[in-house]
Amino acid sequence: MFKKNIILRVSLLILIIILSGLVFGTLASGAQVGSDLGLSGKLGAAIAKVPAGTASGQIDINAPKGFLGIPGAPQINPIVAFLWAVWVGWIFSTVGAFGGIMAGVGHMTVFGLGDYTKEFKKTGPEFNKIMTDSIRMANQWLVGLSSGIGSLNYLRSKRLAWPLGLALGLGSLLGAYFIPLLTGGKISFSAYQGWFGLAVFVVGGFILYETTPRGQAGKKAAKAAAQAFEKSVKEKDAATDEGIKVTKWGLGRIEFSFFGVEFGFNPIMAFIGGIVIASISAFLGVGGGFLYVPYLTSIVGLPMFVVAGTSALAVLISMITSITSYLTNTGAAVDWALIGVELIGIFVGSMIGPRTQKYIPDIWLKRIFVVLALYVGLGYFSKGFFGTSWVPM
Amino acid sequence: MDWWISLDGFLIGLYRITGWPVPDYFIGTFLLAVITVIIGEVTTSLVYRANRGYFKRLNSRLGELHDASMVALRLKDKTNYRAVNREANDTFGQVFFGMFGLSASYMWPAFFALAWMETRFAGIRFPIFIKSVTAGYFLSFLITYVLARIAFSMLKPHLPYFKNIMDHQETGGQPTIPALEEAR
Numbered sequence: 001m002f003k004k005n006i007i008l009r010v011s012l013l014i015l016i017i018i019l020s021g022l023v024f025g026t027l028a029s030g031a032q033v034g035s036d037l038g039l040s041g042k043l044g045a046a047i048a049k050v051p052a053g054t055a056s057g058q059i060d061i062n063a064p065k066g067f068l069g070i071p072g073a074p075q076i077n078p079i080v081a082f083l084w085a086v087w088v089g090w091i092f093s094t095v096g097a098f099g100g101i102m103a104g105v106g107h108m109t110v111f112g113l114g115d116y117t118k119e120f121k122k123t124g125p126e127f128n129k130i131m132t133d134s135i136r137m138a139n140q141w142l143v144g145l146s147s148g149i150g151s152l153n154y155l156r157s158k159r160l161a162w163p164l165g166l167a168l169g170l171g172s173l174l175g176a177y178f179i180p181l182l183t184g185g186k187i188s189f190s191a192y193q194g195w196f197g198l199a200v201f202v203v204g205g206f207i208l209y210e211t212t213p214r215g216q217a218g219k220k221a222a223k224a225a226a227q228a229f230e231k232s233v234k235e236k237d238a239a240t241d242e243g244i245k246v247t248k249w250g251l252g253r254i255e256f257s258f259f260g261v262e263f264g265f266n267p268i269m270a271f272i273g274g275i276v277i278a279s280i281s282a283f284l285g286v287g288g289g290f291l292y293v294p295y296l297t298s299i300v301g302l303p304m305f306v307v308a309g310t311s312a313l314a315v316l317i318s319m320i321t322s323i324t325s326y327l328t329n330t331g332a333a334v335d336w337a338l339i340g341v342e343l344i345g346i347f348v349g350s351m352i353g354p355r356t357q358k359y360i361p362d363i364w365l366k367r368i369f370v371v372l373a374l375y376v377g378l379g380y381f382s383k384g385f386f387g388t389s390w391v392p393m
Numbered sequence: 394m395d396w397w398i399s400l401d402g403f404l405i406g407l408y409r410i411t412g413w414p415v416p417d418y419f420i421g422t423f424l425l426a427v428i429t430v431i432i433g434e435v436t437t438s439l440v441y442r443a444n445r446g447y448f449k450r451l452n453s454r455l456g457e458l459h460d461a462s463m464v465a466l467r468l469k470d471k472t473n474y475r476a477v478n479r480e481a482n483d484t485f486g487q488v489f490f491g492m493f494g495l496s497a498s499y500m501w502p503a504f505f506a507l508a509w510m511e512t513r514f515a516g517i518r519f520p521i522f523i524k525s526v527t528a529g530y531f532l533s534f535l536i537t538y539v540l541a542r543i544a545f546s547m548l549k550p551h552l553p554y555f556k557n558i559m560d561h562q563e564t565g566g567q568p569t570i571p572a573l574e575e576a577r
Binding site for chain 1: 436440443444447455457458459461462463465466467469470472473475476477478479480481482484485486487489490491492493494495496497498499500501502503504505507508511531
């Protein structure tokens with residue numbers, strides 16, 4: 001009798017444990033959206049797995065449609081998008097590189113896409129990662145397309161050191177293709193925001209150096225030397241164009257002459273440089289255009305027009321490849337109308353920039369952007385990697 | 394953001410020319426691409442006109458700095474070559490980023506066209522040679538857009554307004570290398 005009681009009590013205990021597991025499991029998973037809500041591809045499939053409801057981290061299928069046609073997603077005000085893009089275009093035409101960073105800030109913070117995406121970190125991780133890829137691709141479209149015309153123009157000028165262009169271009173192709181392939185659907189928004197913040201911090205550091213007396217002194221000395229030399233050579237004729245002639249081929253070193261002067265470079269370093277720069281650009285959605293020129297200048301010391309043409313080739317290859325890779329490999333979605341509105345803002349901003357340049361000294365522009373870069377960089381870095389921003393954001 | 398969908402009635406009319414669905418799709422997409430190319434060219438001309446003086450000044454400066462760096466190279470004057478080349482690289486950066494506005498003004502209509510096409514043709518896939526490889530509205534628009542651009546560039550020299558912009562762009566929008574141009 002006693003044994004029979006123990007068996008009954010143990011059996012009852014086991015049943016209670018199993019039942020509790022079922023109840024808690026169902027409560028934890030909740031009812032899911034269960035449908036792609038008419039959205040195609042990986043985005044629709046990811047949405048179907050997100051819990052349905054009105055709380056944070058859930059999708060309310062009855063809510064008005066917002067970004068990418070997702071119910072309850074931020075409804076980006078086109079006027080806000082336009083005005084922010086005017087700011088981005090103004091920066092492109094005054095300072096340059098920092099415009100891409102501001103475009104990213106717009107997508108992540110100003111339009112509210114970052115905070116919305118973060119809600120799904122635990123409840124819909126797949127959705128979180130596809131939204132992150134969509135934000136990365138939006139940056140890529142905007143900054144990559146904007147560099148298209150400049151790149152084509154410099155390619156047409158035919159000042160291309162083609163052995164260097166080939167090595168750099170091949171590296172760019174690999175970096176721009178494999179980064180979306182390898183990271184697509186795998187990067188949470190927090191991680192992306194953290195890395196973006198770190199990159200912004202580094203850019204801010206470089207701009208800060210340029211505003212210091214030492215940075216300014218170097219630039220002033222170079223400018224003075226250049227002006228003095230120009231005056232002295234105004235009467236002299238430039239040499240006739242002898243083109244680029246390759247004089248030595250090798251895996252460790254390629255040499256060519258330009259204007260009768262010998263130049264050389266390590267093709268493996270150029271190839272690796274192309275991979276690294278294109279990878280950074282494809283991962284963050286910014287950074288290709290302004291990194292190639294200093295890299296080429298530092299490893300080869302080529303004349304400006306040759307650097308311009310060669311870096312333009314690399315930028316074009318990187319841009320086309322990464323956008324194609326994002327579209328085909330990641331399942332990220334594009335809000336075409338948002339990009340269209342932003343492009344209008346950029347071209348309006350770019351018309352204002354040259355007109356305001358004479359009123360704002362270059363040094364003060366850079367100081368403003370240093371402050372912005374350090375603030376945004378610190379905020380995104382801390383928010384992304386530590387869960388909370390160290391500055392009001 | 395959906396105000397442009399009011400154009401739907403006009404745009405779908407481009408897709409009802411022959412009455413055969415597949416040819417109509419490609420003809421309509423090509424016509425849509427042509428419209429976006431023309432609008433893009435008009436807005437680019439406005440941006441170019443607004444910034445013409447700025448581009449001309451920068452490109453002229455670029456050419457001067459390049460000439461000076463070539464002279465320094467010929468004279469094997471490393472110090473001055475580096476100084477002048479550094480100035481030239483900085484100026485190149487300003488020109489390169491300054492052109493972002495031109496790019497944006499070329500491209501923006503295409504994105505609104507794609508946004509509209511998504512509302513109409515998102516579910517349609519075309520097999521590319523074999524059934525297992527398909528493409529949607531984006532690829533078909535991209536191809537017709539490139540074709541429309543090529544066609545427009547051939548007509549451009551004969552179109553009054555655009556021809557004038559072209560003449561200015563030949564000297565002001567492209568980087569110039571005066572000494573090298575004379576040597577050709």
